[in-house]
Amino acid sequence: MADPYRTPPAPGASPTLVAELRLARGEFVLDVELACPAGITCVMGPSGSGKSTILSLLAGLALPDRGRVQLGDEVWLEHKTGQASINVATHERRLAYVFQGLALFPHMSALGNVEYGMGHIQRVDRQPKALALLERLGVAHLAHRRPRTFSGGEAQRVALARAIARSPQLVLLDEPFSALDRDLRAQLTALVRELVAELAIPMVHVTHSVAEARQLADQVVRVERGHVVSRGTATEVLTGITSLEE
Amino acid sequence: MTWEPLWLSFQIATLATLLTLVVGIGLALLLQWRRLPARDFVDAVISAPLVLPPTVLGYYLLVALGSEGAIGRAWESLFGRTIVFNFEGAVIAAAVGSIPLVVRSIRLGLESIDPTLLNAARTLGAGPVRILFTIVLPLAAPGIVAGAMMGFARALGDYGATQMVIGSRIKGMPTASIYVMEQLHGGNDDRVFWMAVATTLLGVTMLFFANRMTRRLHYHRG
Numbered sequence: 429m430a431d432p433y434r435t436p437p438a439p440g441a442s443p444t445l446v447a448e449l450r451l452a453r454g455e456f457v458l459d460v461e462l463a464c465p466a467g468i469t470c471v472m473g474p475s476g477s478g479k480s481t482i483l484s485l486l487a488g489l490a491l492p493d494r495g496r497v498q499l500g501d502e503v504w505l506e507h508k509t510g511q512a513s514i515n516v517a518t519h520e521r522r523l524a525y526v527f528q529g530l531a532l533f534p535h536m537s538a539l540g541n542v543e544y545g546m547g548h549i550q551r552v553d554r555q556p557k558a559l560a561l562l563e564r565l566g567v568a569h570l571a572h573r574r575p576r577t578f579s580g581g582e583a584q585r586v587a588l589a590r591a592i593a594r595s596p597q598l599v600l601l602d603e604p605f606s607a608l609d610r611d612l613r614a615q616l617t618a619l620v621r622e623l624v625a626e627l628a629i630p631m632v633h634v635t636h637s638v639a640e641a642r643q644l645a646d647q648v649v650r651v652e653r654g655h656v657v658s659r660g661t662a663t664e665v666l667t668g669i670t671s672l673e674e
Numbered sequence: 675m676t677w678e679p680l681w682l683s684f685q686i687a688t689l690a691t692l693l694t695l696v697v698g699i700g701l702a703l704l705l706q707w708r709r710l711p712a713r714d715f716v717d718a719v720i721s722a723p724l725v726l727p728p729t730v731l732g733y734y735l736l737v738a739l740g741s742e743g744a745i746g747r748a749w750e751s752l753f754g755r756t757i758v759f760n761f762e763g764a765v766i767a768a769a770v771g772s773i774p775l776v777v778r779s780i781r782l783g784l785e786s787i788d789p790t791l792l793n794a795a796r797t798l799g800a801g802p803v804r805i806l807f808t809i810v811l812p813l814a815a816p817g818i819v820a821g822a823m824m825g826f827a828r829a830l831g832d833y834g835a836t837q838m839v840i841g842s843r844i845k846g847m848p849t850a851s852i853y854v855m856e857q858l859h860g861g862n863d864d865r866v867f868w869m870a871v872a873t874t875l876l877g878v879t880m881l882f883f884a885n886r887m888t889r890r891l892h893y894h895r896g
Contacts, residue, residue, distance in 0.1 A: 487793075487796075487797055488796075489793050489796065489797075517796075517801075518793075518796040518797055519796050519797075519798075519799050519800055519801050520799075521797075523797060524797065524798075525793075525794070525797035527790050527793070527794060529788075529790060531788070531790040531791050531793070531794035532794075533791060533794070533795075533809065534791075534813075535812050535813060544795070544798050544800070544808070545798035545799055547798075547799045547800070548799070590798070594798055594799060600797075
């Protein structure tokens with residue numbers, strides 16, 4: 429099916445995310461290296477292990493003490509102790525971030541939420557493209573409704589549509605499905621898988637759920653107390669593991 | 675019985691409210707900035723009109739806005755007239771008196787915004803100015819409107835500071851609150867009564883609609 433909202437990437441153009449991040453806050457020390465090619469990288473670990481902090485640092489919402497973030501040829505952050513030599517502002521990083529609470533704008537309709545990230549598209553084209561995206565995610569009927577009227581699953585779909593509308597080069601998901609029941613979670617993870625395959629970009633997906641990681645991940649990175657303890661395919665990393673909570 | 679003092683007070687309060695809104699939004703945003711040096715001190719200075727006697731506030735304004743003050747001199751050289759003893763002085767006096775109420779209300783509105791929404795806007799490509807106009811101000815609107823209306827009500831009834839800055843009249847006309855005092859001293863009890871009733875009705879009506887609008891904005895912001 430022709431993709432209504434995105435020019436397909438040229439073959440071989442899929443960027444890889446490479447990141448080195450170091451941050452010390454009191455007793456907590458985060459020190460991780462990531463290499464995320466196109467596809468889904470699930471970052472897993474118990475609560476407080478630093479998973480969400482990694483996403484904030486990748487997005488530029490927080491600054492590490494030291495680190496580097498590069499997507500393909502674009503360096504977003506080059507920060508050595510002291511001053512940042514390169515620090516591309518969050519709004520200039522071509523990424524999409526689906527927050528744990530989704531963070532849909534409550535004063536805008538679903539359409540308004542999706543159009544918000546379409547600053548790169550001519551104004552006249554935004555609405556048809558946003559509607560096409562909502563249709564694709566099965567929530568076109570919500571186009572003119574506000575988020576307070578959405579069910580949990582509907583809100584997730586609108587949040588995904590809003591993220592994809594930005595035509596991102598990197599997608600960050602912070603446990604967006606954690607509050608959903610198993611069936612809905614399975615539906616949405618399948619949808620995410622499909623979207624990422626089409627977009628051919630890296631997606632970093634933070635999750636607690638071993639089942640979700642098995643279903644989604646091309647790569648699993650296990651983080652404990654701010655450090656990567658293992659990485660590989662889901663089979664390599666998660667065999668014999670049913671839960672990551674300590 | 676003349677109603678012109680009430681009309682004059684209404685004009686002063688309206689302009690003072692517009693002035694306090696612009697300045698108040700700026701000050702409230704400044705106070706929300708965590709890295710603002712001496713934030714508590716700046717907050718205390720902005721709130722000072724709440725605790726200062728009106729005559730003391732009026733004295734400071736007289737000094738700052740008079741011909742000997744930098745602001746007063748600059749104004750005179752620009753517009754060829756003084757601020758004090760004029761309409762502009764009354765507007766500024768009313769605005770300064772109401773600014774703490776307006777800033778506090780706007781800050782409550784700003785503090786009610788989930789910071790994740792601001793981060794979401796940043797990740798969707800919005801810079802600071804776009805975030806201000808599309809997320810911050812719409813979501814803080816109930817606080818801004820409530821602040822504006824409280825500021826208006828406060829400005830409408832200002833007496834002490836206004837009298838210090840304009841004397842007793844602007845072009846021969848007193849404000850409503852000065853008129854009430856003058857008529858009371860003159861023993862015109864009927865005029866005092868009707869002006870008091872009219873001022874009260876105007877203030878209460880404004881606050882009534884402010885409450886309704888605030889509730890409606892709360893609903894619309896989700």
